[in-house]
Amino acid sequence: MFRLSRTSVIAWTAVVAVIAALSYALTGVTVPRASAEDKAKAAEDKAKAALVEFTADGKLKQPVGYRKWVYVGEVITPNDMNDGEAAFPEYHSVYMDPESFAEYEKTGKYRDGTVLIKELSSVGSKKAPSGNGYFQGEFTGLEAAIKDSKRFKDEPDNWAYFSFGHKYPLKAEVAKNSVAACNKCHEDNAKKTDFVFSEYYPVLRAAAPKSK
Numbered sequence: 001m002f003r004l005s006r007t008s009v010i011a012w013t014a015v016v017a018v019i020a021a022l023s024y025a026l027t028g029v030t031v032p033r034a035s036a037e038d039k040a041k042a043a044e045d046k047a048k049a050a051l052v053e054f055t056a057d058g059k060l061k062q063p064v065g066y067r068k069w070v071y072v073g074e075v076i077t078p079n080d081m082n083d084g085e086a087a088f089p090e091y092h093s094v095y096m097d098p099e100s101f102a103e104y105e106k107t108g109k110y111r112d113g114t115v116l117i118k119e120l121s122s123v124g125s126k127k128a129p130s131g132n133g134y135f136q137g138e139f140t141g142l143e144a145a146i147k148d149s150k151r152f153k154d155e156p157d158n159w160a161y162f163s164f165g166h167k168y169p170l171k172a173e174v175a176k177n178s179v180a181a182c183n184k185c186h187e188d189n190a191k192k193t194d195f196v197f198s199e200y201y202p203v204l205r206a207a208a209p210k211s212k
């Protein structure tokens with residue numbers, strides 16, 4: 001019976017290794033350039049996909065993934081301090097997309113493309129082992145403010161405002177609100193900070209570059 005000698009095993013192993021190395025080197029030469037571009041493109045697509053999507057007729061689809069964005073602040077207008085029904089009941093949790101946040105840290109400005117999400121939730125309990133107070137209940141509503149100089153070139157300061165409702169189930173897609181319904185109050189009360197109520201978001205206050 002034919003038996004491989006120790007030297008021929010070593011020789012064959014070497015041949016296989018050389019072939020493997022060669023094929024790695026060859027594919028290594030031809031593939032990387034295309035795949036680097038593909039990778040960059042995929043990363044770019046992913047970054048865009050991570051923000052918001054619109055329907056063909058310009059409605060905003062219900063945003064997803066924003067709970068992983070930067071949580072900039074929490075406001076509460078409880079019903080029991082607002083004649084039984086607050087205009088925006090009750091907790092308002094505000095998130096900002098991470099790239100715009102990074103830009104805000106550098107410039108203290110809301111860049112073109114900024115997306116701010118305000119998620120509403122109810123007051124659940126008013127008592128907990130930590131004391132009496134307001135404790136967050138269930139998610140109830142969702143709103144968005146988007147600054148886009150192309151898509152919303154006719155809106156004041158290019159901000160458009162969207163509301164998916166204050167009660168679940170939320171709407172799947174919504175048209176932007178009228179200027180009178182949303183922009184106006186933001187413009188009247190927060191014009192100095194580009195329509196955003198920055199003063200109520202401690203994370204943004206802390207992130208803004210300090211003026212010298």
Ligand code: HEC
Pocket residue numbers: 075088092094116117118143144145161162163177181182183185186195196197198200
């Ligand atoms: C009467 C004034 C007023 C009106 C009208 C108003 N807002 Fe606001 N909005 C505020 C205030 C004050 C805040 C600051 C935080 C809070 O109270 O929720 C805010 C915060 C927000 C935020 C978080 C980002 C930011 O700009 O501070 C979003 C998103 C938002 N509002 C969406 C809307 C939408 C959508 C409408 C219209 C349906 C609307 N707002 C109408 C007063 C108003």
